[in-house]
Amino acid sequence: MPSDTRHEEARSQELRRRAARRSDALLRGASVFGALIAAALAWWIAAWLVRESAPSLAAVGIGGFLRDARWNPAGGEFGLLPMVATSVTVAVGALLLALPLALATALFLLGYAPPALGSAMRLLLDLLAAVPSVVVGFFGLIVLVPWLARIAPPGASLLAGILVLALMVLPTLAVMVEAALAAMPAAERSAAAALGLSRATVLLALALPRARRGVAAAALVALGRALGETMAVVMVCGNVVQWPAGLLLPVRTLTANVALEMAYASGTHRGALFVSGLLLLLSTAVLVVAAAWRGGGAANPERRAAGAVGA
Amino acid sequence: MARPGGAKRGGGGPKRAPSGGPSRSCVEKLKSLADATRLEVLHLLAEGAKSVSGLQERLRIDQSLLSHHLAVLREAGLVRGRRAGKSVVYRLAEGVAVEGASTGIDLGCCQLHFVKPLARALLLLLSLLFTLPLAACGGDGAATRKLTLSGSSTMAPACAELGKAFTAHHPDVRVEVQAGGSSRGVADAQAGLVDLGMASRALKPEERAAGLFGSTLALDGICLIVHRDNPVTALSADQVVAIYRGAVRRWSDVGGIAAPITVVNKADGRSTLELFLAHFKLQAEAVRADVVIGDNAHGIKTVAGNRAAIGYVSIGSAELELQHGTAIRMVALDGVAASRDAVRAGRFPLQRPLTLVTRGEPAGLAAEFIRFTRSPEGAALLEAQAFVPLLHAE
Numbered sequence: 001m002p003s004d005t006r007h008e009e010a011r012s013q014e015l016r017r018r019a020a021r022r023s024d025a026l027l028r029g030a031s032v033f034g035a036l037i038a039a040a041l042a043w044w045i046a047a048w049l050v051r052e053s054a055p056s057l058a059a060v061g062i063g064g065f066l067r068d069a070r071w072n073p074a075g076g077e078f079g080l081l082p083m084v085a086t087s088v089t090v091a092v093g094a095l096l097l098a099l100p101l102a103l104a105t106a107l108f109l110l111g112y113a114p115p116a117l118g119s120a121m122r123l124l125l126d127l128l129a130a131v132p133s134v135v136v137g138f139f140g141l142i143v144l145v146p147w148l149a150r151i152a153p154p155g156a157s158l159l160a161g162i163l164v165l166a167l168m169v170l171p172t173l174a175v176m177v178e179a180a181l182a183a184m185p186a187a188e189r190s191a192a193a194a195l196g197l198s199r200a201t202v203l204l205a206l207a208l209p210r211a212r213r214g215v216a217a218a219a220l221v222a223l224g225r226a227l228g229e230t231m232a233v234v235m236v237c238g239n240v241v242q243w244p245a246g247l248l249l250p251v252r253t254l255t256a257n258v259a260l261e262m263a264y265a266s267g268t269h270r271g272a273l274f275v276s277g278l279l280l281l282l283s284t285a286v287l288v289v290a291a292a293w294r295g296g297g298a299a300n301p302e303r304r305a306a307g308a309v310g311a
Numbered sequence: 312m313a314r315p316g317g318a319k320r321g322g323g324g325p326k327r328a329p330s331g332g333p334s335r336s337c338v339e340k341l342k343s344l345a346d347a348t349r350l351e352v353l354h355l356l357a358e359g360a361k362s363v364s365g366l367q368e369r370l371r372i373d374q375s376l377l378s379h380h381l382a383v384l385r386e387a388g389l390v391r392g393r394r395a396g397k398s399v400v401y402r403l404a405e406g407v408a409v410e411g412a413s414t415g416i417d418l419g420c421c422q423l424h425f426v427k428p429l430a431r432a433l434l435l436l437l438s439l440l441f442t443l444p445l446a447a448c449g450g451d452g453a454a455t456r457k458l459t460l461s462g463s464s465t466m467a468p469a470c471a472e473l474g475k476a477f478t479a480h481h482p483d484v485r486v487e488v489q490a491g492g493s494s495r496g497v498a499d500a501q502a503g504l505v506d507l508g509m510a511s512r513a514l515k516p517e518e519r520a521a522g523l524f525g526s527t528l529a530l531d532g533i534c535l536i537v538h539r540d541n542p543v544t545a546l547s548a549d550q551v552v553a554i555y556r557g558a559v560r561r562w563s564d565v566g567g568i569a570a571p572i573t574v575v576n577k578a579d580g581r582s583t584l585e586l587f588l589a590h591f592k593l594q595a596e597a598v599r600a601d602v603v604i605g606d607n608a609h610g611i612k613t614v615a616g617n618r619a620a621i622g623y624v625s626i627g628s629a630e631l632e633l634q635h636g637t638a639i640r641m642v643a644l645d646g647v648a649a650s651r652d653a654v655r656a657g658r659f660p661l662q663r664p665l666t667l668v669t670r671g672e673p674a675g676l677a678a679e680f681i682r683f684t685r686s687p688e689g690a691a692l693l694e695a696q697a698f699v700p701l702l703h704a705e
Contacts, residue, residue: 008405072596074579141609146616153619154573154601239578239603250602260605264494264580 049278056271065275071241071257073269080276082243086251087280089244090158090233091226094165098173099219101166106178111203122175129171137232140164145236152248156238159247164232169222176221180214181207220291224284230255254280336388337420343387344423348372349380353403353416354425356390360402363392389416456481458676461489462496462509463582464606465531465625466665469696470509476692477683484676490606493582497523500668506677508668511625512582518668525666526673526681529698532626532659533583533590534649535642536611538618543567545643548660552591554621557599562619575613575622576600582663583607587623590661615639626654630697655699665698 060068060078068079105125109118140160149155184207192202238250239260252260254276262273344350348370355361355369367377381401384390391404407417416423458477460470467490474486491499493510497518500508514525535551537543543566546554553559554572563569576598577584588595602620604610607628614620615638626649629641641649645660653659667673673681683689690700 012405070596074595141612142616145613149573149617149619153571153617155617156602156613234605235609238601239605240600250600252603260578260603261580263491264498266498 046281049274049281052274053271053278056268056275059268060272065272073261073265073272076268078268078272078275080254080272080279082241083252083254083257083276084279086158086237086244087227087253087255088283090161090165090237090251090253091223093158093162094169094226095219095223097162097166098170098222102170102173102177102218103215105170105174106181107203109174109178110181110207111199125171125174128167129175131168133168133229134231136164136168137235140232140236148248154238154250156236156250157248158237158244158251160236160238161233161251161253162247164236165226165229168229168232169226172225173218173222176218177211177215180211180218183214184210217291220287224287227280227284227287228255230259234259337418340387340389340418343383343389346380346383348376349384352377352380352384353389356401356403357416357425360400362395362398362400364398366401456484456676458484458486458507458680459489459505460487460496460507460509460667461491461499461505462668463493463511463665464490464608465511465583465628466509466528469529469627469665469693469698472692472696473680473684473689476688477680480683481679486680492580492606494580497668500670503670506669507673507680510582510666510668512586512663513666514668522670524669524672525664526669527664527701528667528681528684529627529665529693529700530654531663531665531698532649532654533587533623533661533663534626534629534644534659535621535623536614536629536639537567537621537642538614539638539640540618541567541640543642544640545646548591548645551644552593555591555593555598555600568618570619573601573617573620574599575602575604575610575620577610577623578603578605581606583623583625586661586663611637611639626651626659627697634697651697651699655703 056078057065065078065080068077070077070079071083105121109121113121140163144163145155145160147155148157148160181203188206189202192206197206233253234256237252237256239252239256240250241252241257242249244251258273258276261269265273344353351370352366355366361369363374363377363381366381367374370377381390381392385392389404389407390401392399392401394400403416415425458474460467460474467488471486471488474488477486478484488509489505493512496505496508496510497514498508499505501518501521501523508523509528510525511531514523519525535546541562543562546565550559550565554565555574555576557574559565560571561569562572577587579595584595587593588598602613604613604622607624610622610624611628611632614622615632621642626641629639629649630651632639633641643649647653647659649659654662667677667681667684669677684693685701687702690702693700694703
């Protein structure tokens, strides 16, 4: 009977709707749980760092860490500023070197590379990104530093650190910049082609300004990575605690300091190393907030608008 | 003609046979299944509803042919189609799917279950692949004993080799060696985190008072190294002090090439640094270093890569590297050439015992290991690492 059929249809629709609601609830629950774990981990690490640094912060005082002239734990001096300055200088230097190269690579891949060459280059970039940092550091120690030593002793220096870090952030930076540049809407691309604009104009005057946010976000990500790099800088920077007053001076970053001394440090010394870890966490946090404020990263408004699924 | 939705279990279709045997509609249904493609379609739909294009992708047949098959199945009351937007979605008709199993078809008179031979074989293979190596690891269920060591980076390679040989004699023992510096070795032994701490120096009185016990593994010396191309072959203690304090800056002042000296110093916490400073009566802050390195290997590579560098490392490590042809040279100190023989004879001024540290007298596995290091085989391994085993010391 026709009514039978319609009744069946209604019932099966109801079943489908109920099943959909169930799977919705399940997915929602699972994703909320996962997100909570991630957030909890971030807070837990921050809280643990604060707890371990608290005794030394009390004993030495924030002023002590900032004003002490030298880093000499055995003598009770915990001046962190030279190492902070080194960390920042090395990271910014690496970014200044890698960003133009990444931009050039991205422009080449988007605008001028024949497809076969383009895919080959992208594969090479992925390979470069996959090289472990300790291997890059080893390469720096065995090849780069001796070469620099011949030109300007001692070789292990700020410059070596900048070069090695630039090598490490370049591939990821190039990939992210390319993604940012490629996000030009198809309509604009067709319009530009219809107007007969040259490739250079399209890339430089249209794609690049629009990609500013993505490029800024990529730069901040690279800066964060460079700030946190340890193994490579330990091997090539020279590890002498002093202000990075010259490119050829051997210097020590906060991360290298922790790596060299954590194994045996105890008491206030150990706490001081935790303070430097806290400092690194804070500076990375500042970078992340800055990136979000400028509109990059997860807080990107474009991403937020595009991401509202099933609303 | 069976209508869509009419294919329920025992449900009414006009062609039902009066007796209790298989209904005519059941026969019709089975007849409609007597085709490879239609059977495959039912198999796919048993996994879940699919659109026509989805089915076509999986089956790779022409769409009109697929439509024909679907029509046959529809008329047999096995599947139902519904328009969803631009496409049509097919699913098994009500009552045809077997609840709870994704591979079953209920035809009323009988049930069909699809077998997944490929999936099953794959699963079996995968499980074999995973369990076989694990079985090898377990070692017939015998409990593995573990011996942990940590500390001096000078001693770590030698202890790793000794550990491997020890395991060859005692297959149920696993030896784990970690570096981290002599201070770490002593601290870890004190805290009970490892069985044996490795310290490339003698124990200090306060450490002995705290209950630590040191067993000498071998003798070693600390010598200064320069690049192979550097003509300097010998230095006096005063010259070394001057170089490391930054009073002497150019190699030409000590008889070498005209180049600024690159001073390589060890990082804090390394016993090599402590012994070096103690022997030359230097304060840590007084050292003016150009490069600070973490362990022997790092130091050797730094000096080998820089013609104007000077550093200090364990004689054992240096001799081992020289055997491999690394571009360094050991410098004689106060007239005594740096070599293992000098250490063996006790002539070299800067000497140190490589010590295995335990909390209290060594016992159990730790004691066995120490006994092994003092055996001829252990001594041979230590000689191969260019140290002077206790057995061969004078």
